[in-house]
Amino acid sequence: MNREVFLSLLALDSYNRGYGQSVLTNSSDELSGVNQLGRTIGNATIIEQRIDSVAQMHYGDTLR
Amino acid sequence: MRMIAGFCAFLAAMLLAGCSESSPPEYRYRLKVEVETPEGLKTGSSVIEVSTQVASKNAIISPGRATMRARGEAVAVDLPDGRTLFALMRSESQTDWASNVMSLLAPSYRGEGAAKEKIRAILRMQGEYDLPLYKPAGPGRRRHMYPMLVTFGDLDDPTSVEKVDPLDLAATFGEGVKLKRITVEVTDDPVTTGIEERLAWLSSQKEGMLDGRRNNTIKAENRLANDLSSFDFVKERTK
Numbered sequence: 001m002n003r004e005v006f007l008s009l010l011a012l013d014s015y016n017r018g019y020g021q022s023v024l025t026n027s028s029d030e031l032s033g034v035n036q037l038g039r040t041i042g043n044a045t046i047i048e049q050r051i052d053s054v055a056q057m058h059y060g061d062t063l064r
Numbered sequence: 065m066r067m068i069a070g071f072c073a074f075l076a077a078m079l080l081a082g083c084s085e086s087s088p089p090e091y092r093y094r095l096k097v098e099v100e101t102p103e104g105l106k107t108g109s110s111v112i113e114v115s116t117q118v119a120s121k122n123a124i125i126s127p128g129r130a131t132m133r134a135r136g137e138a139v140a141v142d143l144p145d146g147r148t149l150f151a152l153m154r155s156e157s158q159t160d161w162a163s164n165v166m167s168l169l170a171p172s173y174r175g176e177g178a179a180k181e182k183i184r185a186i187l188r189m190q191g192e193y194d195l196p197l198y199k200p201a202g203p204g205r206r207r208h209m210y211p212m213l214v215t216f217g218d219l220d221d222p223t224s225v226e227k228v229d230p231l232d233l234a235a236t237f238g239e240g241v242k243l244k245r246i247t248v249e250v251t252d253d254p255v256t257t258g259i260e261e262r263l264a265w266l267s268s269q270k271e272g273m274l275d276g277r278r279n280n281t282i283k284a285e286n287r288l289a290n291d292l293s294s295f296d297f298v299k300e301r302t303k
Contacts, residue, residue, distance in 0.1 A: 047282040
C-alpha cells in the first residue's frame, strides 16, 4: 500500500482507538479497548491508548 | 428567502428529532463476593446502578444504539491478616463489565425495542444469581463473567496492586482462603459509596492509570498498574 495512504488510514484509526473503538484488530477484542496493546495494523503496532476515566466518561458503554 | 428559512427550520427539527434519545428505567444490582477463610466466611458487596440511553432509530450516528453507564464502586472483602480483596467494576477483558453483566445474564432480544425489553427482563430477575467464570461468546470464544480480582501490598500505594486468581486465592492470601462464589441480585438499595475511605488515593487520581502514566502504554514496567485506572474502582463520583 502507498505509504501516504497507509499513514492516512492510521491517522483516522488513531482517532477512534482505545475506549469505544469501532474497529477491532482481533475478533476476540472488546470495544472497551483492553487487550489492544501490541496488536498490529499492517506493519504498525499499537503501543499506546487512552482507556482511563476521562476516555470512558466521554463515551459510555454499549449494550451487548 | 422565507422558504429557505422555513426549510432550514424544518431540517433542524428533523435532525433534533432523529438525535433524541429515550431512557429505559434504571436498575440497580448488588454484586456480592463470598470468600471462605480459616476464620469463617467473609463477604463484601456493593450496589451498582446502570442507566441506559437508546438513540432514536432516526439518529444520524449509530441509530438505535443503547449506551449504558454504571455508577457505583468495587466490592471490598476484608480478609484475615488485614488484607483486602477487591472485585473491580471491570473484568479481564471488559472495562465496561459493571454495566453489562446483568444484560449478559438476561435473555437476548433483537430488533426495535430490544434494549428496553432486555432491561424489563433484568428488572424481573429475582434472587441471587451465581456468576459463572466464563460464558460462551461465539465459536471458540468465551467471555469473562467474573469481575477482575485484585489486592494491594500497601493500600496507600496504587502501584502495589496485584492480580488475584479467582481459582487460587490461597496463592495470594494463604492456605485455607478460597473464593466460594460471586453473585448478583437486582435490588432497590442505594448505590454504595465510601471506597475512598479505604483507598485514599482515589480522590486525587481522577485521570490516568494507577502507575501515574496518562495512557495505557506498551512501555510501562508495571503492566497491571498501567492497565488499571481509578474508574475500575469507582464510577461517576458525585463529589
